[in-house]
Amino acid sequence: MKLSRRKFVKDAAAGAMLVGGAPAMLGRALAAEKVKLCSLYPLSGAFAGVGKPGDVGAHLAMQALAKDYGLDIDYVSIDSEGNPGRGVAKVLAEIQQSGTKFFAGAILSSVALAVGAEVHKSGGVFFTAVGADEVTGANCNRSMFRWSVPTYGAIQETVVPLIAMFPDAKRWYTITPKYVFGDSLLRNAVDVFKEKGIEHVGNSYHSLTETEFSGYLTNAAAAKPDVLLLLNFGSQSTNTLRQAADFGMKNKIKIVMVWAAGLEQYQEIGTDVLDGVYVGCQYDVTIDSPGNKKIVELFKRDANRIPSYASVGGYICADLIMRGMKAAGSAEPAAVIKALEGMKYEGPTGNEEIQAFDHQCVKNYYLLKGKPAAQKKSSDDYVEIVSFGKSFLTQAQSLCKMA
């Protein structure tokens, strides 16, 4: 069919209007209802040290990005108090009283799993950055998305490169919290040990309330390992590392902390203890990617701080929900979920992608090494990147069977 000039001009004009006016039209469509985005972090209690940065990051994302996405976002913070019962109660109140459908955050896996289940019942969307495999594994659901790398990837990107770097280090000892998350890290570590011919010379479990690790470190020293692998997290990994340094273990063996919380934890541990220790982390401020450079500039400009894993986790979870709304052209959770599945984007760690089958973001996990004081470029320059990579279970291996 011959295209007439009149038709061509008409179609081109219509196309230009559509493209040029789309953000405005989208904005008007979504702004007709001011969309509520609720962040859920421990703002009080033992986990406030990482909860508050998470909330700052989420708020910053909303302030900086909502307009660009053509969105009118109403931001609400909920204090989960680091307690699943209290966190869920507050989320339920928010859902029932305000009809809020979009939630981001959680620091503890127990809170995230409980909240994720409730958000799913209400047909909302929940984006989190916690660690337990179950979030995008056995307990996955259509409402829940996760940005952070779970335990399989954390072990693959820390233990495997270290085995390659130190081929003579054949004897590894583990210290593990007796908890689902700890068992998951241990199971993945043991699988790698078997595959790589590493001798697992011993493991000490400890309770989640433990603060005195000298007994476990004495067990470890008695087993004469080449590497001490810390599978605990938070203040427990801080105390274990600190006490291992006290016992002179840093001078004799390699110490690896698989699951570090980032800058806040490095500040707590201190340079002299962290020097020479290998840590695994979801994020580092020195990541060389366009997405991270943008985030670092934004944090320095608008929040007067260097971004950490906790704050970037909050930022990206909120950002991705908004990207989903923009891509869907709607604030309907079902449409946002569909838009997020398979989404590829420039994230803090470079090119990232949201897997459709389990709602897990495929991103890098980092192996870092503590710097000596003399090599620090600034007071917050604690670590350097040794290696990084993406390791995730395939759909066939995954325990996630989403309805």
Add this chain to the structure above:
Amino acid sequence: MNLYLIQVLNGLGIGMIYFLIAVGLSVIFGIMNFVNFAHGAFYLLGAYLCYAIAAATDSFWLALAVGPLAIGALAWAAETRFLCRLYRVEHMYQILVTLGLALVIQELVVLIWGPIGTHVSAPALFRGVLSYGDFAYPKYRLFVIGFSAVLALTLWLLLERTRYGAILRAGTESTEMVSLLGIDIFRLFSLTFALGAYLAGLAGVLAAPIRGAEPFMGPEALTIAFVVVVIGGMGSFAGALAGGLLVGVVQSVMSSLWSEGANVMIYVAMALVILLRPRGLFGRT
């Protein structure tokens, strides 16, 4: 050296810190019949004052000298201003008020120093380890054991060889009789409360280089203190020492025998002591 022998030595080291945390609480409860839930907060404050003074002056020793005194003074002020009004009320109200005081102190710590924990370096003199064959033990922990032993001896001398100690010991038997003998019982209470807080603060200062200072370490110390006091017997100095060492050794040895249960075995030990000797190892009827 045998692993279990090392664990016992380890346990003695931990136990001395537990003794320091608990002895103040034991004396306060024994003398004043006063349940002090702010005791852990004094320990917390001790750790943070250690951090603050050491950071400002680069001297752990100054922190060790000044920190506990400051906490003792704060406790004296709290006792003379409002805690003294609680002596004649039920224990429940004492718990409520002192728990409130503990929460206020904790939140003030968060307000001043932030929610993230801090690192405190051991004094330069005691950095590093002492090695004996394959066995290496931190010099600082050896210092803590030695210092606590000297302090325990000093406390014993204070209780056994001074007039104040005699009054304190009499007070654990009967405060009414002490009062009838013309001794200002309220001044005794203030001094005792301040001493107990001083000892808790001292424990916090000594513990800071071992486990750092973080805002939620108070409840953990309080739990241990109550366990030690129950095991050792309320109001008993010897009981606090025996209880602290027993808890430390149980925790340490169990980390080799049943690592995930090491923490729970402390409470099993407490339950066994209560069953076999309800008043504690050195408690009076």
